[in-house]
Amino acid sequence: MRIVPWTQIQSWNCVRCGLCCRHYDIVLKLPEWLTIVKSFGPEFTSPNMTKFLLRRRQDGSCAFLHGASNTSVCRLQHMKPMACKLWPFKVLDRPKYGEAESSIYNYRGHGLFVYVDKNCTGLRLGTPTPEFSHSVIPEFVEIALGIRQNQYKSTSLLGLRLRSF
Ligand code: SF4
Ligand code: SF4
Numbered sequence: 001m002r003i004v005p006w007t008q009i010q011s012w013n014c015v016r017c018g019l020c021c022r023h024y025d026i027v028l029k030l031p032e033w034l035t036i037v038k039s040f041g042p043e044f045t046s047p048n049m050t051k052f053l054l055r056r057r058q059d060g061s062c063a064f065l066h067g068a069s070n071t072s073v074c075r076l077q078h079m080k081p082m083a084c085k086l087w088p089f090k091v092l093d094r095p096k097y098g099e100a101e102s103s104i105y106n107y108r109g110h111g112l113f114v115y116v117d118k119n120c121t122g123l124r125l126g127t128p129t130p131e132f133s134h135s136v137i138p139e140f141v142e143i144a145l146g147i148r149q150n151q152y153k154s155t156s157l158l159g160l161r162l163r164s165f
Pocket of ligand 2: 021022065
């Protein structure tokens with residue numbers, strides 16, 4: 001199984017491989033879709049019968065993915081969809097993927113269930129480090145709960161200068 005409890009992960013650090021931007025459909029919330037359409041035009045999204053998606057190129061990659069010297073960066077950084085901000089973590093209020101005892105995460109007295117998609121290249125398996133438990137996971141929990149808006153780690157622009165659209 002590729003979805004595992006967070007307690008099986010030692011650490012996570014995005015290596016900007018771009019895998020998550022090449023192999024997954026990105027489902028947009030309605031406000032996200034509206035913002036992207038207003039900023040870039042409808043051609044950057046792909047609505048279907050039931051949901052709004054980011055447009056993918058013929059090779060499967062997201063239309064906002066930019067590759068430079070084997071490093072992938074997101075050009076939608078300032079309005080990155082929630083689905084992208086949360087990858088590879090899943091923060092849930094019930095143990096959807098099982099192993100409830102291993103997946104529970106206590107955030108300020110609130111019991112949540114946190115899982116990780118093992119397909120992410122930036123994961124290291126093992127016993128969680130204090131940094132992972134007390135810094136990385138809370139960031140994703142806060143994003144999921146709407147407490148934190150910004151997330152700069154995944155496919156970040158940090159350290160890179162890109163030409164604008
Ligand atoms: S989040 Fe994971 S899969 Fe996505 S670019 Fe970073 S390391 Fe690669
Ligand atoms: S992180 Fe950016 S480039 Fe990657 S799928 Fe999301 S919007 Fe596209």
